[in-house]
Amino acid sequence: MTLDLRIDGVAARLEVHRDGDRYRFRLGDRDERHAQLVEVEPGVYSVLLDGRSYEARAEPGDDCAWITLRGRRFQVAITDPRRWTRNSAAAHGHDRDNIVASMPGKIVRVLVNPGETVQAGQGVIVVEAMKMQNEMKARRAGRVSAVPVREGETVTAGTILATIE
């Protein structure tokens, strides 16, 4: 069968034929490969490819899987045309950068105002969680388009703290 994948946001076509735990597959326009794959523990896969042994761990994500092997992490989604367009947009949507709270916390100080321009690495907002104050920095230079939180406010995980364009 043939699958449309998105690997770390980049579209790729996977052609795969399975016979028990043996696979014949071709990723994009690369050569066809032969591999053997066994799920040895739930979400843990042992893959033999050209005599090399790989152990990969899979976690479910939103509409995707996170695959970890040899210390590397890959986001892989199986896409259908409709979803593809949306996701590819997001994948290529590098024109804006949201600073997001990765866990619940309290806003201690807001260091920038909407409209200001910031340098990469410049402090944007100070959040306290788990008894530690963390200064969230801008990952890239740009203009602060939004700071939807106020000092003293408690935020939940996933809350957008600031947006840089």
Add this chain to the structure above:
Amino acid sequence: MTLDLRIDGVAARLEVHRDGDRYRFRLGDRDERHAQLVEVEPGVYSVLLDGRSYEARAEPGDDCAWITLRGRRFQVAITDPRRWTRNSAAAHGHDRDNIVASMPGKIVRVLVNPGETVQAGQGVIVVEAMKMQNEMKARRAGRVSAVPVREGETVTAGTILATIE
């Protein structure tokens, strides 16, 4: 609710009232106890009873559960009247002792003949498995009522090799 249990083959009545992870229970005619129980991992239970902390592991058996805690192993079954009679019979059926193959193997030598009397610990049959020869001994003295296997025969796990009465 009240349950008829069989603990290591002995009948016992368990009266138990549950409120979340808190339990009020009475085993047989003992005093009522208060305990807290949490399944911390699948089949692994943390029990707090009178301030003491117990960790128990449960495995499914035939019509019963095997409970291991503090190095001890208990067989516990929840019985209904019909099953109860059958099981109690089995539980008390100490008048015959089957020597059973616990895994596949090959009969190397049969050391006794039906009708012979054997002493506790006397060798009855030699089985070879996993490259080791194991002499199966009589657990108790008695008369050999049956030896349903022949030398050279391969047996599967659970096969009765000899019966002592």
Add this chain to the structure above:
Amino acid sequence: MFRKVLIANRGEIAVRIIRTLREMGIASVAVYSDADRASLHVRMADEAAHVGPSPSSESYLRIERIIDAARAHGAEAIHPGYGFLSENAEFAAACAAAGLVFIGPSADAIGKMGSKTAARDLAMAAGVPVVPGMHHGARDADEAREFARGCGYPVLLKAVAGGGGKGMRRVDGDADLAAAFRDAASEAERAFGDAAVYVEKLIERPRHIEIQLLGDRHGHVIHLGERECSMQRRHQKIMEECPSPLVAAHPEMRRAMGEAAVRIARAAGYYNAGTIEFLVDARRNFFFLEVNTRLQVEHPVTELVTGLDLVRLQLEIAAGEPLPLRQEDVELRGAAIECRVYAEDPDNHFFPSPGRIAHLDRPAGPGVRLDSGVYPGCTVPLEYDPLLAKLAVWAGSRAEAAARMIRALDEYHVVGIKTNLGFFRQLLEDDQFRRAELHTGLVDEFLSRRPVPSDDAELQAVAALVAQAFLPVRTSIDKNRAGRNAWAAWRVAGRDDLLQ
């Protein structure tokens, strides 16, 4: 020896203490908050007492509740571990008042040494060099600025009651001082309930090297050599070594720093385990930094190299026994390294990453020691320090120990939450670390030069193959199988819901 001991702590250190208690045939009593009912230390202890709601201020920091629990369970002594009440003189005194043995130094010694300013006076009196700094908390930003100008920038703002880098700020000039002072004070207030902050001259690119002390209640004090703790992020140790590569190359330093540490301990009438921290500058001068009047997080590296069990020794000392060894009996063999494994996201400002551990593979084999407080399926609570485990290795040499740590990290997998395991993996391969050119700023420097992994078509192909096996796919051929695999993944989640 005691028959029953209560551990006034949680997580990996509670588990580590329970292990030695069990080996000594002493019954253990765990304490737990609402968030910790299913935690490993409760599962492993012989007895357990609930001491309140999840916030530590309402449970693990409540002196009276801890002491009531010890009384109710008939414990004769209390081990405070590290953090929480471990350096709280009031708690030590309360234990004594309740007829319980506090496994640590006297309340008096904690009082003398717990305050950084008082401890510095003590060190100076003992003829040990100290870093120039204020002798008391600054009244306000102005007084702090005044002193900073006097000794010259850069300076450090530090919490008087502080520890673990909390309430600490570097200031490079007048301009930043006011804001830094405000942040440090508020952080100190939150962390220690005391906003007092003082100023100290900052030594550039120093090493952090500390001496492990051991003293019995009969006046006998020895040291167990040093630990190199220069690998820090935001003033928090993340990786420690024994011996210090610098001291190993200059053994006379061990003798000098060890003797200085013992002098300070004697001057304070100190007993049980303790640690004297020093800063060492580029010319190998050492300056007294502070005292930790408790067992250190990083004690395993000293245990691996000396062959001693520090918790066992703490218990013997607390029970009034004399030290079983003299200074000349202390022998260092080989090299040990420890990594502090945190639930945090190195790719997102090292932000804490609490949550449920869906899958866990632990390293083992030759020379690997894991002190862990978690298990597969457990939930890492939001309320506490996100230390999951300490991974320590021992080998004949530092290079072999580093290689062994990399091997162990490769065997270590935590699925469901983010950890800093991969970060350590990179750090251990850093040339400057391998050359042992260490200083407390090395980790931050490394972060700026941290290598970006290159694309790997081979791994990408394997990932694609695994993903198609793992994800449910809408095709006739693979429906059942793929569906089943995805199910498996969801069953893991579903299963863990039962643990709530």
Add this chain to the structure above:
Amino acid sequence: MFRKVLIANRGEIAVRIIRTLREMGIASVAVYSDADRASLHVRMADEAAHVGPSPSSESYLRIERIIDAARAHGAEAIHPGYGFLSENAEFAAACAAAGLVFIGPSADAIGKMGSKTAARDLAMAAGVPVVPGMHHGARDADEAREFARGCGYPVLLKAVAGGGGKGMRRVDGDADLAAAFRDAASEAERAFGDAAVYVEKLIERPRHIEIQLLGDRHGHVIHLGERECSMQRRHQKIMEECPSPLVAAHPEMRRAMGEAAVRIARAAGYYNAGTIEFLVDARRNFFFLEVNTRLQVEHPVTELVTGLDLVRLQLEIAAGEPLPLRQEDVELRGAAIECRVYAEDPDNHFFPSPGRIAHLDRPAGPGVRLDSGVYPGCTVPLEYDPLLAKLAVWAGSRAEAAARMIRALDEYHVVGIKTNLGFFRQLLEDDQFRRAELHTGLVDEFLSRRPVPSDDAELQAVAALVAQAFLPVRTSIDKNRAGRNAWAAWRVAGRDDLLQ
């Protein structure tokens, strides 16, 4: 040093070798039979080669397939582990012929020492006392009986090609000899493809103490002290110690036995790692028993006490490097104990208990080393030796090590198959073991006096409570919850089916 090494073995020893290879930056090639595709050593290796069907006679014992795999993967050397082809001179020669380095002694030395009778001649020539015995396999039961009468009963029948107690029988008089000879020969035939059996005088209640040897390819041979291996069942070691309590109490024995062992090795031109086994009688006389020309199962206790990595040393020696240490550099510190964890049922004649491991909790923490070949959900195959793991502990003294082992065993849980963990737990608390009054019959004596656990109403109550939570119950109130829990259990099973 080699760039890539193939491991001609499986299970825990393959995993243990892979770990050192990884630490040395050497790529590892695993081999596997049909039964081992999902085994841990295949998961952990960098590369893997299939070498045949499940029976070892068609896979792990197939010399040409192993060598083909090494060639196909570009390995430069082969580590044989223990068992399988590790003491097969033909295999060592075949490696050499194929231009591969055999990580072990020369084929010539294996030939000389592999045959028990030849090895005994060698020992006698080196002036090392031996147990009276035949110098060749017995033609038949009559010749065996003749010799037995000569040296006097009791005697031992032993396989000429033997090892690990296979093909070994005790005979107390003429009457039993014929049957025992038949059994020993048939077992020897099956185990080694050689039915030859010889007779040896039996020393009553002996200790089994062995010396670890290490020799480089430049004629330099040293010993790493002894191991006490008297804890045996059916002539198989189940628990080993370093140092031997007897030798620790009489250090002159270490020197005498060590020098005797080195003399034998020199006489045979022996290099790489090897072990000389001795029997020691009640008057502390020692007799040469046999040579093991490979890494021992129990090597971890020597590693823990000497601080050396024997597999690393084996690789360095095989690569032609000189020994990195002299005899006087070998230092023993503290005490180590190892338990061989088997899938077997102590309550049913220790019958092997292969199958699926449904749940696995592993011990960790201070002084605990686990060398395991299994993981949760894996299946222990029927085809091979049922050794699951080796649990070793180190501590400052033997008593502390024993207490630590008990603690570690209490943390170790294998659900789904039977193991001997609980048996070790009892054995470690046996007075005779604690007093270190060891001999090779101690375990059998212990089995006859093995304590029967008394009823415990408290534990019974807990078990009842847990069972009602675990088992599905036909009542309205608890239906869902109980149902769910039982489901959880069945899901475990169902999940594991995916692993087939």
